[in-house]
Amino acid sequence: MLKNNQKTKYKQIIDAAVITIAENGYHQCQVSKIARQAGVADGTIYLYFKNKEDILISLFREKMQHFIQRLSEIIAGKNTATEKLLLLVENHFRILSENHALAIVTQLELRQTNKELRLKINDILKGYLKLIDDILIEGIENGEFDAKLDIRLARQMIFGTIDETATSWVMTDHKFDLVSLAPKIHQLLIHGCGNN
Amino acid sequence: MLKNNQKTKYKQIIDAAVITIAENGYHQCQVSKIARQAGVADGTIYLYFKNKEDILISLFREKMQHFIQRLSEIIAGKNTATEKLLLLVENHFRILSENHALAIVTQLELRQTNKELRLKINDILKGYLKLIDDILIEGIENGEFDAKLDIRLARQMIFGTIDETATSWVMTDHKFDLVSLAPKIHQLLIHGCGNN
Amino acid sequence: MLKNNQKTKYKQIIDAAVITIAENGYHQCQVSKIARQAGVADGTIYLYFKNKEDILISLFREKMQHFIQRLSEIIAGKNTATEKLLLLVENHFRILSENHALAIVTQLELRQTNKELRLKINDILKGYLKLIDDILIEGIENGEFDAKLDIRLARQMIFGTIDETATSWVMTDHKFDLVSLAPKIHQLLIHGCGNN
Amino acid sequence: MLKNNQKTKYKQIIDAAVITIAENGYHQCQVSKIARQAGVADGTIYLYFKNKEDILISLFREKMQHFIQRLSEIIAGKNTATEKLLLLVENHFRILSENHALAIVTQLELRQTNKELRLKINDILKGYLKLIDDILIEGIENGEFDAKLDIRLARQMIFGTIDETATSWVMTDHKFDLVSLAPKIHQLLIHGCGNN
DNA sequence: GATGAATGAGACTTCATTCAT
DNA sequence: AATGAATGAAGTCTCATTCAT
CATH class of the missing domain: 1.10.10.60 (Homeodomain-like)
Structure with a gap:
C-alpha cells in the first residue's frame, strides 16, 4: 500500500x-x-x-521503457524484417500521435539540455536502437537486406529519418497525420531514393 | 572604412x-x-x-550562408543527381570536420533553444533543404530517382540521416572520420537497406 | 517503566x-x-x-548539570580556594578531554546560535559561574585572594581564560594535551603575568 | 577616480x-x-x-586592520610592557564602546559561523594576538613579567579575559561602562587573583 | 507512543541588458 | 562608437515541523 x-x-x-x-x-x-x-x-x-534534471531523465526513462516494451510486443510475432521495420515506424509514429505532449517533450524539450544530459538520454535510447539493430541483423541473415549493410549507419538512417519526420511534425503543431506517412517512409528506408 | x-x-x-x-x-x-x-x-x-539569442541566430545565418554557397559551387557543374547527392553528403561532413567548434554549435548547442528560436533556425535551414530538393527533383526528372518519390519525405530522410550521423560524431567527441562515411551513407540513401 | x-x-x-x-x-x-x-x-x-533549538538547550543543560555536579564533588572536601581553583581548571579540562564530541559542541557549535539562545545558554552557565564565585569568595574571606578583588571581573578572567584555552584546543583538533596545562594556567590566574 | x-x-x-x-x-x-x-x-x-560569507570575512579583516593599526599607534611610544598592556585593554574596550554595532558583530554574530569560517577569522585575529605576544616578550625581557611565563597561555588569558568581558558587556546590551573596567582588569592580568 | 511522508516558506546568486560617460 | 559598472528579476532546493495512521 x-x-x-x-x-x-x-x-x-x-x-x-x-x-x-x-x-x-x-x-x-x-x-x-x-x-x-x-x-x-x-x-x-x-x-x-534528485533535482529538476532528474525529473527529465526519469521521465524519459519511464516513457522509453513503455515505448520499447510496446514496440517489442508488436514486432514479436512477425516473420520478416521488412514487416517489422514497417511496424516499428508506424507504431513509433502512432505512440507519438497518441500523446502530443509527450511528443513535444521528446522531440523538442529533451534536446534543450547540455551535453552531459544528452549523454544520459542517449544511454536510455540505446534500448530503442537495439530494437532497430535486431531488425537489421535479422534482415541481413534471412537475405531481405543487403549483406554488406553497415548496421550502425543503417540504424542512423532509420532513426534519423524517423526522428526528423517526427520533429518536423511537432514543429508544425501536428498539422498532418504522422502515422499515415509510415508506409512511404518504410519504402524509402528499404529501397532508397533510387529508381530500382 | x-x-x-x-x-x-x-x-x-x-x-x-x-x-x-x-x-x-x-x-x-x-x-x-x-x-x-x-x-x-x-x-x-x-x-x-539585439540580444543573446540574436547572436545565435546571426551566427547560424552567417555560417549557413557560407555552407550553402560552398555546397552549391561544388555541386554546380555535376551532371547526375546521384553524384550531386554524394558530393552534398561528403562536403557537408567535410565542412563540419574542418571546424569542430562550429560542428558542436550546430549539432548540439543550437538545439538547446526554445521552439520560437527553433522556428527561426528552421527558416534559415530552408536554403539548405532547397539544395536537397533540387537534387531530388533533378533526379526524378532525369530518371535516376523513383518517379513516385515524395520529395518532402525523401528530403527528411536525407537530412535526418546526415544530421543523425553528424550529431553522433559530435557526441563521441569526433572519434571517427566523418567524411569517409559519405559513400556508404550515399549508397544507403540511394538504395536503402533492401537487397535490391 | x-x-x-x-x-x-x-x-x-x-x-x-x-x-x-x-x-x-x-x-x-x-x-x-x-x-x-x-x-x-x-x-x-x-x-x-519542542524544536531543534530545544535539543541544543536541553543537551547543554543536561551535560552542564553533570559537569557542575562532578566538579562540585571534586572540590568539596578541599581546604583552600587556591587548591579548589586548580582542581576546577584541571577537571574542566579533563571532562572536555574525555569527550571530544561534547567539547566540540560546547566550545564551537553552541555558539553558532542567535542572541536569544545565547541568553538561555548563559542562564544555564550561571550554575558553573557560581562555582567560581564561591571559590573566589572563599579565597577572599580566608585571605588567599586579594581582598579588593572584583568578583565579577575575576570570574570573567577565570572563565574567559579556561574557555579561550579550551576553544583553542578544539580548533587545533585536540592536538595538544589540555589537562597538563592546568597548573600553569592556575599559576597565571593566581599570580598574573607580573614578576611578583 | x-x-x-x-x-x-x-x-x-x-x-x-x-x-x-x-x-x-x-x-x-x-x-x-x-x-x-x-x-x-x-x-x-x-x-x-564572492558570496555572503565573504562579506563577513572581509568586514572582519577590514575592521581588524584598523583595530590593530590604532592599537599599535597608541602603544608605540610607551616604555613599559605594563603600561602597554593597560593601553591595549583600555583601547580595545574603547573602540568597541565607540561602535556598538561593530561590537555586536565581532562579539556575537561573527561566531555564528562554521568551523571553516572560524579558522579564517582566527587567521585574521593573529595580527592582534601578535600585539599581545610582543608586549609579553618585552615584559619578560625587561623584567616586568615572570621570566618563566608561557607566552601562549598568557596570551590566551589576556585575550580570553578581554573577550569574555566584552561579550558579557554586549550580552547585557552595553549596560555598563566597559572602558572604565580596564584598570581593574589590567590589575588582574598582571597580579592575578592572589593576595600578593 | 511512534512513525515518516508531506509540507511550503524562504534566500542566495546569476547574468542579460542598460546607460552614463 | 565603445565601455563596463550597475541593475534586479527570478528560481531551485532545503529542512524544520506536522499529522494522519
Missing part, C-alpha cells in the same frame, strides 16, 4: 512534468509549476527526484 | 561566439564570455546584436 | 545530538540526522523536544 | 553589513537587506564580494 502510494506519486509527478514541460518548454517550466500540476508541494518533488 | 570596421567587429563577435559556445555550451556561455573572447566590452555586443 | 523508557529515549536523543552536531556542525546537522543516529523517527524527536 | 569609486562602494557595503548584521543577526540578515542599507542593488554586492 505504501509502496503503491509511492509509485502513484512518482508517476503522478512524471505525468505532470510531461504536461507542464510540453506547455511551457523545459526552461520556462519551474519545479513549482510541475508540483502544482501534480497536486503536490514543491518539496515533495524532491522526495522522488 | 567605418562600415568596414563594423563588419569586422560583427564577424569578430560571431567567431568568438562559435568558440565560446562550443567550449562552454550555450547555456553556460555568458555574453560577457563572448565579449572577452572577442576582445570587446559587454556593451559593445549590443551595438551589433 | 514507561517513564523510564521516556527518560531513556530522551537521553538517547541527546547523546545522538552531541555526536551528530559534533560531526556535522550545528547548522549542517539536520533533525533527521539526529533521529537516524538515535534510531528513532524524525517525528519522535518532537515528542521529547 | 574609478578606483576611488570602487573603494567607496566596497566600504559602503561593509559598513552597511555591520549595521544590518548587528540589527538582525547574521542568519537573519539577508543579502538584500545589506544591499538596501548600502543603497545598491543586490547584484552589486557580488561585484565586490
Whole structure:
C-alpha cells in the first residue's frame, strides 16, 4: 500500500512534468509549476527526484521503457524484417500521435539540455536502437537486406529519418497525420531514393 | 572604412561566439564570455546584436550562408543527381570536420533553444533543404530517382540521416572520420537497406 | 517503566545530538540526522523536544548539570580556594578531554546560535559561574585572594581564560594535551603575568 | 577616480553589513537587506564580494586592520610592557564602546559561523594576538613579567579575559561602562587573583 | 507512543541588458 | 562608437515541523 502510494506519486509527478514541460518548454517550466500540476508541494518533488534534471531523465526513462516494451510486443510475432521495420515506424509514429505532449517533450524539450544530459538520454535510447539493430541483423541473415549493410549507419538512417519526420511534425503543431506517412517512409528506408 | 570596421567587429563577435559556445555550451556561455573572447566590452555586443539569442541566430545565418554557397559551387557543374547527392553528403561532413567548434554549435548547442528560436533556425535551414530538393527533383526528372518519390519525405530522410550521423560524431567527441562515411551513407540513401 | 523508557529515549536523543552536531556542525546537522543516529523517527524527536533549538538547550543543560555536579564533588572536601581553583581548571579540562564530541559542541557549535539562545545558554552557565564565585569568595574571606578583588571581573578572567584555552584546543583538533596545562594556567590566574 | 569609486562602494557595503548584521543577526540578515542599507542593488554586492560569507570575512579583516593599526599607534611610544598592556585593554574596550554595532558583530554574530569560517577569522585575529605576544616578550625581557611565563597561555588569558568581558558587556546590551573596567582588569592580568 | 511522508516558506546568486560617460 | 559598472528579476532546493495512521 505504501509502496503503491509511492509509485502513484512518482508517476503522478512524471505525468505532470510531461504536461507542464510540453506547455511551457523545459526552461520556462519551474519545479513549482510541475508540483502544482501534480497536486503536490514543491518539496515533495524532491522526495522522488534528485533535482529538476532528474525529473527529465526519469521521465524519459519511464516513457522509453513503455515505448520499447510496446514496440517489442508488436514486432514479436512477425516473420520478416521488412514487416517489422514497417511496424516499428508506424507504431513509433502512432505512440507519438497518441500523446502530443509527450511528443513535444521528446522531440523538442529533451534536446534543450547540455551535453552531459544528452549523454544520459542517449544511454536510455540505446534500448530503442537495439530494437532497430535486431531488425537489421535479422534482415541481413534471412537475405531481405543487403549483406554488406553497415548496421550502425543503417540504424542512423532509420532513426534519423524517423526522428526528423517526427520533429518536423511537432514543429508544425501536428498539422498532418504522422502515422499515415509510415508506409512511404518504410519504402524509402528499404529501397532508397533510387529508381530500382 | 567605418562600415568596414563594423563588419569586422560583427564577424569578430560571431567567431568568438562559435568558440565560446562550443567550449562552454550555450547555456553556460555568458555574453560577457563572448565579449572577452572577442576582445570587446559587454556593451559593445549590443551595438551589433539585439540580444543573446540574436547572436545565435546571426551566427547560424552567417555560417549557413557560407555552407550553402560552398555546397552549391561544388555541386554546380555535376551532371547526375546521384553524384550531386554524394558530393552534398561528403562536403557537408567535410565542412563540419574542418571546424569542430562550429560542428558542436550546430549539432548540439543550437538545439538547446526554445521552439520560437527553433522556428527561426528552421527558416534559415530552408536554403539548405532547397539544395536537397533540387537534387531530388533533378533526379526524378532525369530518371535516376523513383518517379513516385515524395520529395518532402525523401528530403527528411536525407537530412535526418546526415544530421543523425553528424550529431553522433559530435557526441563521441569526433572519434571517427566523418567524411569517409559519405559513400556508404550515399549508397544507403540511394538504395536503402533492401537487397535490391 | 514507561517513564523510564521516556527518560531513556530522551537521553538517547541527546547523546545522538552531541555526536551528530559534533560531526556535522550545528547548522549542517539536520533533525533527521539526529533521529537516524538515535534510531528513532524524525517525528519522535518532537515528542521529547519542542524544536531543534530545544535539543541544543536541553543537551547543554543536561551535560552542564553533570559537569557542575562532578566538579562540585571534586572540590568539596578541599581546604583552600587556591587548591579548589586548580582542581576546577584541571577537571574542566579533563571532562572536555574525555569527550571530544561534547567539547566540540560546547566550545564551537553552541555558539553558532542567535542572541536569544545565547541568553538561555548563559542562564544555564550561571550554575558553573557560581562555582567560581564561591571559590573566589572563599579565597577572599580566608585571605588567599586579594581582598579588593572584583568578583565579577575575576570570574570573567577565570572563565574567559579556561574557555579561550579550551576553544583553542578544539580548533587545533585536540592536538595538544589540555589537562597538563592546568597548573600553569592556575599559576597565571593566581599570580598574573607580573614578576611578583 | 574609478578606483576611488570602487573603494567607496566596497566600504559602503561593509559598513552597511555591520549595521544590518548587528540589527538582525547574521542568519537573519539577508543579502538584500545589506544591499538596501548600502543603497545598491543586490547584484552589486557580488561585484565586490564572492558570496555572503565573504562579506563577513572581509568586514572582519577590514575592521581588524584598523583595530590593530590604532592599537599599535597608541602603544608605540610607551616604555613599559605594563603600561602597554593597560593601553591595549583600555583601547580595545574603547573602540568597541565607540561602535556598538561593530561590537555586536565581532562579539556575537561573527561566531555564528562554521568551523571553516572560524579558522579564517582566527587567521585574521593573529595580527592582534601578535600585539599581545610582543608586549609579553618585552615584559619578560625587561623584567616586568615572570621570566618563566608561557607566552601562549598568557596570551590566551589576556585575550580570553578581554573577550569574555566584552561579550558579557554586549550580552547585557552595553549596560555598563566597559572602558572604565580596564584598570581593574589590567590589575588582574598582571597580579592575578592572589593576595600578593 | 511512534512513525515518516508531506509540507511550503524562504534566500542566495546569476547574468542579460542598460546607460552614463 | 565603445565601455563596463550597475541593475534586479527570478528560481531551485532545503529542512524544520506536522499529522494522519
